[in-house]
Each structure stands twice: as C-alpha cells, then as structure tokens.
Amino acid sequence: MNPELLAALTVFVLAILCGFAVISKVPATLHTPLMSGANSIHGIVLVGSMFIAASATDTLSQFLSLVAVAFSTMNVVGGYVVTDRMLQMFRKKPVAPKAADEKAA
Amino acid sequence: MNILEAIVRLIWLVGAAGFVLGLMRMNSPATARNGNLVSAGGMALAIAAMLVLLAVDKGLSTTAWIIILIGIALGGGLGLYMARNVKMTAMPQLVSLFNAVGGGAAALIAIDDFLRLSGQAGASIPLQTSVPTVLDIVIGSITFSGSLIASGKLMGLKITPSRPVMIPGGQLVTGALALIVAVAAIYLWLGNASVPVMFVILAMALIFGVTMTLPIGGADMPVVISLLNSFTGTAVAMAGFVLDNTVLIIAGALVGASGAILTKLMADAMNRSVINIMVGGFGGGEGTVGAMSGSGGSVREIGVDDAAIQLAYAQSVIVVPGYGLAVAQAQHAVRELAELLESRGVDVKYAIHPVAGRMPGHMNVLLAEANVPYPQLREMEEINPEFDRCDVALVIGANDVTNPAARHPGSPVSGMPILDVDHARSIIVMKRSMGRGYAGIDNELYVNPKTGMLFADAKAGLAELISAVKAL
Numbered sequence: 001m002n003p004e005l006l007a008a009l010t011v012f013v014l015a016i017l018c019g020f021a022v023i024s025k026v027p028a029t030l031h032t033p034l035m036s037g038a039n040s041i042h043g044i045v046l047v048g049s050m051f052i053a054a055s056a057t058d059t060l061s062q063f064l065s066l067v068a069v070a071f072s073t074m075n076v077v078g079g080y081v082v083t084d085r086m087l088q089m090f091r092k093k094p095v096a097p098k099a100a101d102e103k104a105a
Numbered sequence: 106m107n108i109l110e111a112i113v114r115l116i117w118l119v120g121a122a123g124f125v126l127g128l129m130r131m132n133s134p135a136t137a138r139n140g141n142l143v144s145a146g147g148m149a150l151a152i153a154a155m156l157v158l159l160a161v162d163k164g165l166s167t168t169a170w171i172i173i174l175i176g177i178a179l180g181g182g183l184g185l186y187m188a189r190n191v192k193m194t195a196m197p198q199l200v201s202l203f204n205a206v207g208g209g210a211a212a213l214i215a216i217d218d219f220l221r222l223s224g225q226a227g228a229s230i231p232l233q234t235s236v237p238t239v240l241d242i243v244i245g246s247i248t249f250s251g252s253l254i255a256s257g258k259l260m261g262l263k264i265t266p267s268r269p270v271m272i273p274g275g276q277l278v279t280g281a282l283a284l285i286v287a288v289a290a291i292y293l294w295l296g297n298a299s300v301p302v303m304f305v306i307l308a309m310a311l312i313f314g315v316t317m318t319l320p321i322g323g324a325d326m327p328v329v330i331s332l333l334n335s336f337t338g339t340a341v342a343m344a345g346f347v348l349d350n351t352v353l354i355i356a357g358a359l360v361g362a363s364g365a366i367l368t369k370l371m372a373d374a375m376n377r378s379v380i381n382i383m384v385g386g387f388g389g390g391e392g393t394v395g396a397m398s399g400s401g402g403s404v405r406e407i408g409v410d411d412a413a414i415q416l417a418y419a420q421s422v423i424v425v426p427g428y429g430l431a432v433a434q435a436q437h438a439v440r441e442l443a444e445l446l447e448s449r450g451v452d453v454k455y456a457i458h459p460v461a462g463r464m465p466g467h468m469n470v471l472l473a474e475a476n477v478p479y480p481q482l483r484e485m486e487e488i489n490p491e492f493d494r495c496d497v498a499l500v501i502g503a504n505d506v507t508n509p510a511a512r513h514p515g516s517p518v519s520g521m522p523i524l525d526v527d528h529a530r531s532i533i534v535m536k537r538s539m540g541r542g543y544a545g546i547d548n549e550l551y552v553n554p555k556t557g558m559l560f561a562d563a564k565a566g567l568a569e570l571i572s573a574v575k576a577l
C-alpha cells in the first residue's frame with residue numbers, strides 16, 4: 001500500500017466519523033432540510049466531472065463528461081436552492097402572510 | 106505539486122471545512138439557513154478553484170471549455186428552475202431526483218476512467234484503482250436507477266405506482282443480479298481490464314436499483330431516499346479514490362455517514378429495521394394482524410359545531426398533524442385555525458411525530474411553509490408529557506403514530522414510539538373515513554370514550570371548523 005492511498009483511506013474514515021458526530025445532534029425538525037443539504041454536498045462530484053471533461057479526447061468520453069457535468073451541476077444548484085427555500089421558511093415569529101406567499105411563489 | 110496546485114488543494118480543504126461547519130450549523134433552526142449558505146460557499150470555492158486549476162495548469166482545450174460551460178448551463182438552469190418551482194409537498198421526489206443525477210455523475214466518472222485506462226495498450230489496472238472504480242460504478246448506478254424509481258413512485262407515475270410492485274421471483278432475481286455483479290467485480294479486480302465485463306456490471310447494477318426499489322411501498326420511500334442519499338455519498342467518495350481527490354472523499358464520506366444515520370433514525374421511528382423495509386411489504390401477511398383488543402367498542406361521531414365549541418373554550422390545544430393533512434394540502438388551514446384559537450386565548454402547540462409526512466421532518470417543513478413559527482412545533486419526547494395537561498388533542502390525518510396498541514405486545518405497531526394523544530382530556534380525530542393506516546390495523550384511539558370522530562377531508566373540515574369557531 002502506497003502512502004497516498006493510506007492518507008486517502010485515513011481521510012475517508014475520519015470524515016465518516018466526523019459525519020456521524022456532526023449529524024447525530026440535528027433535531028428531527030431539521031431532518032428534511034438536512035437530507036436535502038447533505039444531498040447538495042455530494043454535488044461536489046462536479047469537481048470530478050470537470051476533471052474528466054478536461055481530459056476527454058474521444059467523442060464517447062466527451063459525451064460522458066458532458067452528461068456528468070450537467071448531472072452534477074443540477075445536483076449542486078438545485079440542491080442548495082431548494083434547501084435554502086425550505087430553511088427560509090423556518091421563522092421564530094409569523095410574518096405577514098402576503099410576504100410569505102410572495103417568497104414561496 | 107506546483108504552487109497553483111498547492112493553493113487549489115488548500116482551497117479544497119477550506120471548502121471541505123465549509124461542508125462540515127455548514128452541517129454543524131444545521132443543528133438549530135436559527136442557524137440552519139446560514140449553515141446552508143456556508144456549505145454553498147464552500148462548494149462555490151471548491152468548484153471555482155478546480156476551474157482555475159484546469160484552465161491554467163491543464164490548458165483546457167476549447168472543446169473541454171464548451172463541454173464544461175454547456176454542461177453547467179444545462180444542469181444549473183434545469184436544477185434552478187425545478188428547485189424554484191417545486192411545491193413543498195413535492196419536495197421528497199425532487200430531492201430524490203437530485204440524488205439520482207448525483208449518483209449518475211459519480212458512476213459516469215468511474216466509467217470514463219475505466220474506459221480510459223483499459224484503452225491503453227497492455228492495460229492492467231492496479232487494485233487500488235479497480236476496487237473504487239467498480240464500487241463507484243455499482244453504487245452510483247444502483248442509486249441512479251433506484252432514486253429515479255423512488256422519485257417516480259412519489260410522483261405516482263403510471264409505470265411506477267406507489268404501491269409495492271412485486272416482481273415474480275423477486276428475491277431470486279435480486280440474488281442472481283448480486284451474484285453476477287460480485288463475480289464480474291472479482292474478475293476485474295484480478296487485473297482483467299475488460300470493457301464488456303464492466304458494462305455487464307453497469308447493466309446489472311442499474312437493474313438491481315430498479316428491482317430493489319419497485320417492491321417498496323410509497324410510505325416507505327423516505328427511508329429508501331435517505332438510504333440512497335447515503336449511497337450517493339459513498340459513490341462520490343469512491344470517485345474521489347478513483348481520481349485521487351481528497352475533497353470528493355471528504356464530502357462523500359460526510360454524506361454517506363449522514364444518510365446512514367438519518368436512515369436508521371427513520372427506521373427506528375417506525376420500529377422497523379432497515380433490512381425489513383428493504384425486503385419490502387408491510388402487513389403483507391394479513392393473517393398475522395391480530396384482532397383489535399377490545400374490539401366491538403363503538404365509535405362516537407361528533408359534528409363540526411361540537412368540535413368548534415370544544416376547541417374554542419379549551420385552555421390548551423395540541424394539534425397532531427399527519428400524512429392526511431399533507432395530502433389534503435391543509436397546512437395553511439390548520440395555521441389559520443390555530444391563529445384563530447390563539448386570538449381567543451387558547452394555547453396552541455403542534456405535536457410532530459418523527460415520521461409524520463413523507464420524509465423525516467417533512468411535516469415541519471410543510472408547517473413552516475404555512476408560516477407556523479417553529480417554536481410551536483414540538484418533537485415527540487418534548488410534547489408527550491404535555492398531553493396530560495392538555496384539554497383537547499386535535500388529530501388531523503394521523504393514524505398509526507397515535508395508536509395506543511403500540512404500547513402492548515401482539516400488534517404490528519408494538520414498540521413503535523407514539524404520541525400520547527389518549528392522555529388528553531378530550532380527543533378530536535379528523536379523518537375522512539374509518540380506513541386503516543399504513544400498518545393496516547385498527548386504531549384503539551378511535552373507540553376511546555374520550556374520542557370524538559369528525560369525518561371530513563382535512564382541508565374542507567378545517568374550513569368548516571374555522572367558520573364554526575368564528576360564529577361562536
């Protein structure tokens with residue numbers, strides 16, 4: 001096993017434990033936004049998609065990477081926007097219904 | 106590593122820290138929105154850094170620029186449009202769809218990498234690459250097809266009905282698919298860079314995702330989506346190993362862990378194991394459902410005016426919203442009723458069961474959208490002692506989560522944590538019919554002498570209640 005792989009595995013395991021530690025404290029009220037927020041985080045795969053797009057030379061590769069970039073951008077943009085839409089509705093005090101309706105629309 | 110790459114890698118580290126800090130700030134409703142922005146900021150930094158690295162260091166070709174820009178425009182535009190326009194009740198299927206494309210992208214990265222490596226002369230892919238590549242293809246493809254099916258089931262599409270679809274010889278098919286994938290994977294790991302075998306794995310994993318999700322009922326979809334979300338995280342981490350990219354590994358592992366915890370929390374709240382849910386079918390064996398203890402108890406029906414008087418002259422009312430409320434889109438009506446009661450000096454709270462709605466915590470989102478202040482939304486452990494002091498519990502479209510049968514053994518819901526609605530002095534259950542809940546059993550609450558049944562659709566019934574209270 002080379003040092004790079006060992007380092008990568010270490011990071012992998014510690015990140016899993018970090019995920020457990022951070023997430024088990026979240027109250028049930030926020031589980032849906034959390035699921036959606038976590039869903040947007042794995043949109044980081046866009047970094048990988050751009051990488052394969054950069055090294056694509058044949059048509060098949062170019063096509064695959066185009067689909068990958070489009071898919072992952074959809075994941076990132078849609079995920080964050082929809083999570084924000086959910087979270088902006090959590091308010092301590094009610095606001096005038098009209099303003100809320102406009103925002104929701 | 107040149108200076109630029111070092112800087113980019115450091116920025117990725119900042120991005121990864123942003124994800125962790127963002128998730129941490131999601132601990133409380135007050136900081137959650139900010140947390141999501143921190144996470145989005147980390148994401149924007151990481152992506153921008155990658156673009157700079159590719160443009161400056163790798164000398165991005167014109168074609169590559171076009172691919173990346175068109176891809177971002179297409180995916181970003183589509184994602185933005187859908188995220189902006191989705192109704193809050195349709196949230197679960199959209200999250201599932203975004204999950205599907207994320208998993209798909211992760212699988213595509215591994216496929217592309219495999220094709221590139223196997224295309225080289227005398228190709229032999231080392232184990233440390235072939236293991237994550239194959240895992241990425243398998244997990245990513247299962248997530249892609251599985252999430253699409255889950256999303257379709259929640260939308261109620263014809264080809265993917267929300268009821269469980271039994272595949273003839275289902276378990277056998279699933280087992281066979283898993284076996285083929287395992288054998289093919291081992292073949293590749295032995296150093297054979299065979300493209301056809303890779304495509305066999307891809308096809309089998311895609312079919313596996315379909316056969317895994319189809320037999321699961323619509324009501325179990327939240328657990329499945331959560332599990333598939335965890336899968337995508339894992340697939341992305343594997344893509345990180347394939348490309349030797351730490352930020353993918355960190356983000357993927359974070360999501361993998363979070364999805365796993367959420368899945369378990371949800372399954373626990375339904376008192377079922379994740380495996381039990383994945384095998385599918387609840388209450389499939391009708392014969393095992395025991396007769397309701399004390400059956401033959403009669404149901405007391407009450408009218409709207411009677412219910413209105415009880416609510417209006419109560420000191421404290423706890424509203425128990427359930428799936429029926431979400432289906433009837435009655436969130437705004439319930440908030441209106443609550444505000445009306447509050448203006449009469451009634452103390453109103455909402456009791457939210459962890460699995461109310463279609464996703465863990467979904468009910469909170471729906472009520473928040475209806476402008477209910479979140480301090481009024483109480484979680485199960487917090488609100489249960491308060492039922493003892495509460496005058497009226499108003500149950501709207503919730504069933505199994507209020508069934509006292511869960512407290513004694515011998516019932517399919519035995520052991521499931523429930524809301525202690527029967528401890529309230531008086532109970533009003535608003536429901537369309539005496540139909541059974543998801544567990545397919547009778548609810549002992551309905552024959553409780555303290556319970557009055559108000560048979561109505563949640564939205565129409567609440568509207569009538571509101572005008573009846575106003576008329577008092």
